[in-house]
Amino acid sequence: MNEAETRAEHIDPALKAAGWGVVEGSRIRREYPITLGRIEGHGKRGKPLTADYVLEYRNTKLAVNEAKAWDEALTAGVAQAKNYAGKLAIRYTYSSNG
Secondary structure (H helix, E strand, O other): OOHHHHHHHHHHHHHHHOOOOOOOOEEEEEEEEEEOOOEEEOOEEOOOEEEEEEEEEOOEEEEEEEEOOOOOOHHHHHHHHHHHHHHHOOOEEEEEOO
16 A cells, blocks of 8 residues: 555544544645755756645644555654654654554
8 A cells, every 4th residue: 555545545534533624723734835845956946845744723733744655664754754843843743654
């Protein structure tokens, strides 16, 4: 199962069951843009950074959740999530493979 399938079949339902996007004022921001990408020259940019999920409550960003494929280790996305949280000044980070 790849990352997109893991997100659709496992992570999205788990977030909804926990009340995200259901409770008034809560919001799940998917594919949240962090940077446009490194400037490489000649009008080109590198790959942009995007967080898989940013969890918001009353317009305050609370957590970054980095999704990984079902067969990857749960800890595979921790460093990536911490990096994104640092760039967005968010205190809490998570990594999930389902």
